[in-house]
Amino acid sequence: MKKVATRAAVPAFEVMTILDRVAQLRAAGRDVISLCAGEPSGGAPDDVHRLAAQAHTARLDLGYTSALGIRPLREALAAHYRSWYGLDVAPEQVAVTTGSSGAFVLSFLAAFDAGDRVALARPGYPAYRNILRALGCEVVEVDAGPADRFQPTPAVLDAVVAASGPLDGLVLASPANPTGTMVSRSELAGLTAWCTRNGVRLVSDEIYHGITYPGDPAAADARGVCAWELDRSALVVSSFSKYWGMTGWRLGWALMPEDLATSIDALAGNVALCPPAPAQLAAVGAFTADAYAQAEARVAEFARTREVLLGQVDRLGWGPVAPADGAFYLYGDLGDRLGPFADSGAWCRALLEEQGVAVVPGGDFDAVGGGRYVRLSFAAGAEAVTAAVDRIVAFQEAHG
Secondary structure, three states: OOOHHHOOOOOOHHHHHHHHHHHHHOOOOOOOOOOOOOOOOOOOHHHHHHHHHHHHHHOOOOOOOOOOOOOHHHHHHHHHHHHHHOOOOEEEEEHEEOOOHHHHHHHHHHHOOOOOOOEEEEEEOOOHHHHHHHOOOEEEEEEEOOOHHHOOOHHHHHHHHHHHOOOEEEEEEEOOOOOOOOOOHHHHHHHHHHHHOOOOOEEOOOOOOOEEOOOOOOOOOOOOOHHHHHHHHHEEEEEEOOEEEEEEEEEEEEEEOOOOHHHHHHHHHHHHHOOOOHHHHHHHHOHHHHHHHHHHHHHHHHHHHHHHHHHOHHHHHHOEEOOOOEEEEEEOOOOHOOOOOOHHHHHHHHHHHHOOOEOOHHHHHOOOOOHEEEEEOOOOOHHHHHHHHHHHHHHHHHHH
């Protein structure tokens, strides 16, 4: 028998498996409400579509670009950081990538060797764990529960180091997937200082920046705090997928620390050659005043839908739910509503088949305690969420 690489033995991303089943049910004529994917409705801003059409109708050159992206897009991203965060970022410090997934692969390859120990909060986005393990890194999952708002703290990291040894990296997401929780500026400062003291490379996932629900929308940190405001040795990863609604365009980026820039450039040219050229040409349009206005209008709609959903939590009868400071997820403990099901995975499968509502079981984000949790995406809008809650309540009543 021929060999299969052990590093390839990572679990499938549950969201994609559920989406496949949703497609099958819809093809069979079923009415399915999908609240499983982190995919904003509405798509890209108009100016992105305009430039995409222009690239094709004008028959612009759609050949290979620079491995780290076209200069106009890197310049636009640098200007975005000046506008949003007051940061002086040079275009040469920006690496445009094939989605944020491509940025994570390049960042992990450049920053960590096989065998390096990289810490992640649990619950957390499963692709961090799976990519790192496929690259031969040792993933150190840090229990981050409701008491710490599902985020790592210096004290918890100290305990991890004392119990199991030094760390080489820390992946932090704010807002986080699946919980939507954020770290404040002072909390991020504490974590970056801890990383500096301990020689740990911080990888900051900021793809949900801009999709936040602050008490004061005019506050300086309302969109999220960029790690480069505090530590230029951090790797910052972001994407066009969420705030701009450009999931299928497959464009993300990374801010590269000086000591990793050469390596990331070389790796990018070998791994993907370049990001998709048509998407790059179009994405320059994401930074017009109209495009920002359209994105902000979408965020306002997320906020309205979030309020509708939070107003239904008591009706759902679930246990504690995460605060949902940002992003567009509700992560909740099913509590007594788990009913006769062995875990949330079985609960979610039955809900989809019986009521045509797709949500994600927590086990995908937390293999230890996630069996009682589910993640519900409210990116689909208030009408879909309201209808889904009605169906979930009916499902729970049927399984008493």
